[in-house]
Amino acid sequence: MDISLFLQFLINGVALGSLYALLAIGFTIVFGVVGLINIAHGDFFMMAAFLAMWGVMKYNLPWYISFAIATVITVLAGLLAEKIAYRPLRKMRTSSFIGAISISFLLQNLFVVLFTARSKPFPHPAFLDEVLHFGEIVLPVVNIVIVVFSAILFLALTLIVTKTNAGRAMRAVSKDLEAAQLMGVNPNKIISFAFILSTSFAAAGAFLYCSKFPYVDPFTGMIPGIKAFIGAVVGGIGSIPGAMVGGFTLGLAEIMLVAFLPTLTSYRDIFAYLVLILFLLFRPGGIFNVKVREEKV
Amino acid sequence: MKIELKRNTILTILAGIIVLVFSLWADKNLDAYVVRLMHMWGIYAIMVISFNLIYGFTGQFSMAHAGLAAIGAYVVGLFTLSPEIKATTFFITAPVWPINVVEWPLLPSLLLAGLLTAIIGFCIGAPALRLRGDYLLIVTFGFSEIIRLLLVNLPMICNGAMGLKGIPQYSNLTWTAGAVLVTVFVVKRLVDSSYGRALKCIREDDIAAEAVGVNLFKHKILAFTISAFFVGIAGGLLAEILGTIDPSTFKPYLTYAVVTMAVLGGVRSLTGGVIAAGVYTVMSEWLRGVEAPRTIFNISFPGVPGLRMLAFAIMLLLLILFARNGIMGTREFSWSWIFGKQNPREEKAEENNELA
């Protein structure tokens, strides 16, 4: 394979990796704070994309306004799900996962009812479709935007998590809920904060992802959601740097698989699941070897 | 072998016979649409009972149902289809040996379906059951999807995304009814036995169970494999009834549906499972009607596709939040409800375990 082709694949991989990383972060934040694997995360992602699309198509809003409103609504929806489903289940000490499954189920079918299952084109600013040429290398602008934007978001997140009180409180809760409470942290507020961050990242990821893969249907969120989750597990679920690394690695690996073993392309989802299973069985703590919650004897 | 014929045993055998005879009659005399619904009821009932065995009784939340059912369905499909049809249906590549030549009647195909699914269930369970809670869930979900994706990507074995068509419909309602009876019998007997007790202890507190001498792995895998066997049979019957299957029939939605039914009926109740399967089948059909456009009183309502699934999704959420024990909770149907206690002196032993 010649160098220019390789570079193109590489850039594609970096872009996809950034997208998965963005989503993986959303998973990991929620897991770290409440121990919930929010399988509905991918569906919030889908929701943001759909609402943004609707704003532009139906109401002719400029794309940035539509994206902003979609983000707000998605964040509110996430908070609502937390309040009516996840929190009561936590109180009942039942596995909240089944709550996440129903929310996922619910969102998917709600959007089928509202928008039908047909896939619709995602409106995005035209300049993203443009392509730059560097000699033999073809570089889609959207990839650049994705990478740059993701980097900005990662940076912003790191600042929030290390410099703000809420961010620090969130990390404290992740590590030790009781101790954090003793320090005066209000768990419900922090959990809400975590969900706000998580859904915002889902929304941002949605806009970037759908600019690159511009068709949306109610089930669009499922596969990226699962991949993001796999990325989070690979990096070490609960760890934000873990999610970044894990998600990124997964995206990059997926493209590299397509690049070097093109006959196996259709197997890439299978490989993703295999990676997940192998990690959960042999290294549940992921790359960063996060401590896994153990039952006390 | 001395056979003690107690009243309850006689009643149970009688009930089984009545069910089988009814199914024979229904198959011939009721509308084909109704018969098909009854098939679905039976198939779902088997799946729900299998889920209850592994989750309600053993406490292991497995999301592998869809993938396991797919195996059963494809085995029956591939083994009962004639070589000629297979040769024409397999679009992309010709089927490999032995699939291209084999043609079996229903019973051995069905048994093979159950057996193969049980074996694959064992292979999945062996690594997966070492995990707990959410992790077990994810891994079994992953395996289920891998199976489905393999079915899509292996055209030489199962015709990929095109699926199988024209599966001969050898089964009648009596097959399904019989399968349900066998499933209920085996699972109930197992659950009411010493092994069932071990499974329940694992559910309650697996560390304490181990401390009391219960081998966790052996018992979890026992429940999982038996559960997989019956899911395979249900899948096989599904292939028979639908006549056409493809990998999309076995998307995660099927597992969600089974979970919904199980929660609706009460995950610890086999009776509840059977009832819930029936409720779901009926509701599903009724809601399908709502999805289509209709005219009432000369006002036309446009159809709302997807409403059915949405309704179930909402129902599942409401159930989990407000009615976690489902319809039956932990209660099981018992002849004592109708006819009173069998033998007051034996009440103590009977309530814990039927030694009939």
Added chain:
Amino acid sequence: MSLLSIKNLTMRFGGLTAVSDFNIELEKGQIVGLIGPNGSGKTTVFNVITGFYKPTEGHLYLDEKEITGLSPDRITALGLTRIFQNSRVFRNLTVYDNVLIGDHLRMKASPAEAVLRTPNYIRQEKQAYKLSMELLEGLGLDHLINEQAGELPYGLQRKLEVARALSTHPKVLLLDEPATGMTSEETTEMIQFILGVRKDFDLTILLIEHHMRVVMGICEQIMVLNYGETIATGNPKEIQNDQKVIDAYLGTG
């Protein structure tokens, strides 16, 4: 030869040494106590003995058979059973079921036989019913057999746990803080109870306890742990007067 023999047991978790060079030779019929401040490693020792942890170093023998690294259920089958510190009855099962489960490890019939209710299986089940009922009668719990274990008052739950443990036919019984949460009267009862059970069931007992009245009252031998190390071994009188023990509990420096 001692019934339970532990040589050079060391347990390390990553960089932390929880137990260091623990040794014990438990003779048949003895009651030995394991005491020490919180965090001294007592529960870790129990977890290793019962198979929940694999020791980093060391060997364990039960009745001359090596049990190092065996799984908890195997160790219970070989005759060593533990009762947990907090009530771990099977809450949603009946009292009867809680005790019957102890017989399951001796069930020789296969699951297939269980489903088919072969005479072999039925015979074993009936035997299990009989034995469990006798145990429950002996402990005065027989009138409660159909009650849900989780609904019993705490004291009865603890008794049920003993019945359950006895149902596994142990040679060695490990008791983890049996007197926790008990009033003075209940503690006296508990002491009599343990002594009675040892006699009636021919047991050897190793117990962890903080309640000094229990320890000094029934233990013939006491071992004291502090930060994972064994700092003293002896009879109650010796231990009470051992300066190292006093320092450990009061904290020096």
